[in-house]
Amino acid sequence: MSIDLEIVEALTGPGYLVLPNFLDANHLAQLNELFASREEDFVAAGVGREAALQVRQDIRGDAVLWVENDDPAMQQANQRMRDLQQTLNRELYLGLDELEWHFARYPAGSFYQRHLDQHRHQDSRVVTVVQYLNQNWHEDDGGQLRIYLDDEQTLDVTPYGGTLVVFLSNRFEHEVLPARRERRSLTGWYRRRP
Numbered sequence: 001m002s003i004d005l006e007i008v009e010a011l012t013g014p015g016y017l018v019l020p021n022f023l024d025a026n027h028l029a030q031l032n033e034l035f036a037s038r039e040e041d042f043v044a045a046g047v048g049r050e051a052a053l054q055v056r057q058d059i060r061g062d063a064v065l066w067v068e069n070d071d072p073a074m075q076q077a078n079q080r081m082r083d084l085q086q087t088l089n090r091e092l093y094l095g096l097d098e099l100e101w102h103f104a105r106y107p108a109g110s111f112y113q114r115h116l117d118q119h120r121h122q123d124s125r126v127v128t129v130v131q132y133l134n135q136n137w138h139e140d141d142g143g144q145l146r147i148y149l150d151d152e153q154t155l156d157v158t159p160y161g162g163t164l165v166v167f168l169s170n171r172f173e174h175e176v177l178p179a180r181r182e183r184r185s186l187t188g189w190y191r192r193r194p
């Protein structure tokens, strides 16, 4: 079965999937180079929306850079996500019409408290996709993504470079545990126009 169909099956079943080695080593290295070259353009991430948006490092300590199609490594990543979007729409009739995504950098010591990705009163975020870019990450570097499954069971995902996590945005609360060194990711949401 193709990876994309595996994702389809997971979303209709448990609602989430963790896939190690989704990114190959070469692409991972290119994305890291791009990430490093744009380091100065990152801005502190906010919580809340529009007028209520504010930086609250006690809630989330990452800085983000919204990504565009301006680099070959990004074009490849965008193409990959468009293919997945097509499959999700064809198989699940999700009506996804865009992907918004950003690079995220969590400096050592930072975290993101438990939350749901779907903004209240607005259900345009349908599927969350996170790709980790951390090379040589070790379990005791922390930074696990803790997903709150049904019945308050939790699943901790170590952010090894190349791992992809996909889940239904309205279904699972999750948090990022404190990272002991800089933690890098590419995080996106497939949206339906409200």
Ligand SMILES: O=C(O)CCC(=O)C(=O)O
Residues within 6 Å of the ligand: 104, 112, 117, 130, 144, 145, 174, 175, 176, 185, 187
């Ligand atoms: O980086 C992660 O593992 C998840 C990030 C996250 O929850 C978010 O940006 O909404």
Ligand SMILES: [Fe+2]
Residues within 6 Å of the ligand: 115, 116, 117, 174
């Ligand atoms: Fe999130």
